[in-house]
Amino acid sequence: METTLDSTLRNKASGTTEKGLGRAQDILEAARALLAADGYAGLSMRRVAQEAGMSLSNVQHYYGSKDLLLEALLLTTMDTFQARMDAIAAAMSERSQLERFLTTVDMFLDEITDPLTHAFFFELWALASRNPFASNLMDKMLGRERKTVYNLIRGLNPGISDDETMQRAILMVAQIEGLMLFRLDKRRRRTQFDAVRASLRKALLALATMP
Numbered sequence: 121m122e123t124t125l126d127s128t129l130r131n132k133a134s135g136t137t138e139k140g141l142g143r144a145q146d147i148l149e150a151a152r153a154l155l156a157a158d159g160y161a162g163l164s165m166r167r168v169a170q171e172a173g174m175s176l177s178n179v180q181h182y183y184g185s186k187d188l189l190l191e192a193l194l195l196t197t198m199d200t201f202q203a204r205m206d207a208i209a210a211a212m213s214e215r216s217q218l219e220r221f222l223t224t225v226d227m228f229l230d231e232i233t234d235p236l237t238h239a240f241f242f243e244l245w246a247l248a249s250r251n252p253f254a255s256n257l258m259d260k261m262l263g264r265e266r267k268t269v270y271n272l273i274r275g276l277n278p279g280i281s282d283d284e285t286m287q288r289a290i291l292m293v294a295q296i297e298g299l300m301l302f303r304l305d306k307r308r309r310r311t312q313f314d315a316v317r318a319s320l321r322k323a324l325l326a327l328a329t330m331p
Contacts, residue, residue: 144182146172148196151189156239160247160254165189187253194244194257198264201231205268218329221272225324229317232300241300265293273328280331288327295320 150171155163165186169179183189205224212220231237248258270289274282299320 140182143172143174143178144192146174147179147182147189148193152193152197152236152240155190155193155243156236159243160190160251163190190254191257193240194261197237197240198261201228202268204231205272217276221276221328222321222325224272225321228296229299229320232296233313233317238300241297245297262293262297265296266290269293277329277331292324292327295323 147168151163151168154167154171163186165179165183166176168189169176172179183192204227208223208227209220212223232241244254244258247254249255266286266289269292270286273289273292274285280288299316
């Protein structure tokens with residue numbers, strides 16, 4: 121899959137060199153860490169510049185506002201998930217659709233319980249409840265997730281209609297997002313984490329295949 125990091129720079133008047141893309145990635149990594157650690161209130165263009173080791177004007181050259189930076193963060197995070205799903209599909213092209221689905225589920229469960237990823241999405245969820253721009257971004261993200269899950273499970277049970285498949289995809293995304301918001305410490309509470317993860321995996325499999 122072609123990365124869309126460049127598309128997050130679409131408001132930049134000039135072209136973006138390879139070096140420029142590297143700087144843009146540095147900005148996003150600094151912003152992601154700040155958002156996860158200090159929340160939206162602690163995310164300022166000036167602080168991002170400091171963490172990225174560049175001037176404020178340089179950051180603004182790539183991302184003209186805090187909202188554009190937040191949008192780019194979400195887009196690149198979703199693109200990373202999509203790239204990993206594409207890699208699974210390519211590596212398992214000779215395996216069954218069910219095996220590819222379960223491997224993708226495992227990838228999702230690993231990623232969303234990563235402390236930095238968890239903190240990032242937790243803050244985004246909280247922000248979406250009071251910030252119209254963040255709410256719109258969240259709606260787009262959920263729509264993309266539902267379409268992705270729909271494509272993963274469509275046809276696993278030929279007896280399930282497309283409309284029912286979409287309803288199940290919506291429920292599955294809700295469960296995955298719920299685990300993201302339900303903080304699980306897989307280091308200190310590994311037994312609890314493994315139990316919850318196994319239960320969710322079983323529930324997702326049932327939604328994907330049961331009549």
